[in-house]
Amino acid sequence: MTQSLIVALVQAAAEERFDVAAFGARMRELVHRVPSAALWVLPEFHLEPVSTHHNPESGARAIDDVAVAELAALARELGVWLVPGSIYERGDDGAIHNTALVFSPSGERVATYRKMFPWRPLEQTVPGDRFEVFEMPGYGRVGISICYDIWFPEHTRHLAWLGADLVLNLVQTATSDREQELAIVRGNAIMNQVWIASVNAAAPTGRGRSLVVDPNGSVRASSPDASEEILTAVVDFAATAQTRALGTAGVSRPWSQFRGDDAPIPLPLYGGRIEPSTWHPRSKENS
Incomplete structure (x- = not known):
């Protein structure tokens, strides 16, 4: 059984409005152009117009919103794994999160991840408190990170420890530190021996330069x-x-x-420690 698939990173500018019908038309065209791609990944906030960033309250929606259901139906129609970027999600307590969604080819929402490290002070969303790794049957496990998460090595390390074979990093950055992010992406892939696919928005909402890095740190594809x-x-x-x-x-x-028989290593920064007995990444058999 093969464990290889084609991933397609859509380096595109953010949409001018949250319009699932228009997005669906665009995705049908893209899938028609690259029918061999099984996993389609779009940048952070791809469906959120830039104007919404100044007032997230105006565009936030519940996770069971009709638009989310329409995205699930689109994945089912196209028969692909679909990661349509992230959205402003309004939680049950009213808090606004930067939330990534993942849909399977059957239209099931298989992962929901809230960004843990908002880009402060400008990004005002409430941080999430849970790492997200989902299973792609027949292939392996995939972890999710959003933009600034990649700057915190603990984040990718935990996704790898949870068994991720591939980490999807959804980005929308137009700032001049994209150059540094390229090094950070490669560094995280090398340190954790994991695939990382980092997709940034195209101009004018992003600086592009998306890339895919393998577990050895080699860049397999780049814009x-x-x-x-x-x-x-x-x-x-x-x-x-x-x-x-x-x-x-x-x-x-x-x-x-x-x-x-190694002694634990204290980690005073975290008030914890590394336990040698639990250092190995989780396997599919024991998780």
Whole structure:
């Protein structure tokens, strides 16, 4: 059974309005152009007009909103895994979150992730408190991060520890530090021996330069600029386990660092510690 699939990162500017019908027409065209892609990923806030960022309350919607149901129906119609970026979600307590959604080819919402690290002080959403990893049957596990999350190494490390073979990083940044983010994406992939696909918005709402990095840290696909494009790459989920078993470049195996008789390492920053017995990433068998 193959563990490889084609992922399509849609590097596009944010929509001018939250219009699922228009988005659906656009996605039908894109899927027709690249019918081999099984997983389609769009940037952070792709469906949210830029004007909404100044007043998230005006565009926030409940997770059971009719528009969310329409996105699920679109994934089912197209028969693809669909990550339509993130939306402003109004929680049951009224708090506004930056929330990514994932839909399976059957139209099921299989993952809902609230951004843990809003870009402060400008982003005013309430942080989430739960990491999100979902199963793609026949392939492996996928974790979700949103934009600034990637700057915090603890985030990708926890997704990898939870068994993620691939991390999807949804971005909408037009700032000059996209150059640094490219290094951060590669660094997280290398340190955690995991695939990372980082999709940024195109101009004018983003600086583009989306990329896909494999568990060895090699860039498998990249966009050179901020123009609109579909960036595709073949992701071999089995490469994650292979890299961890054989070592990065056949040398380094950080997930096999500890022995059973090693003493715990205190982590005073977190008020916790590294327990050698729990250091290994969770497997499909024991999670």
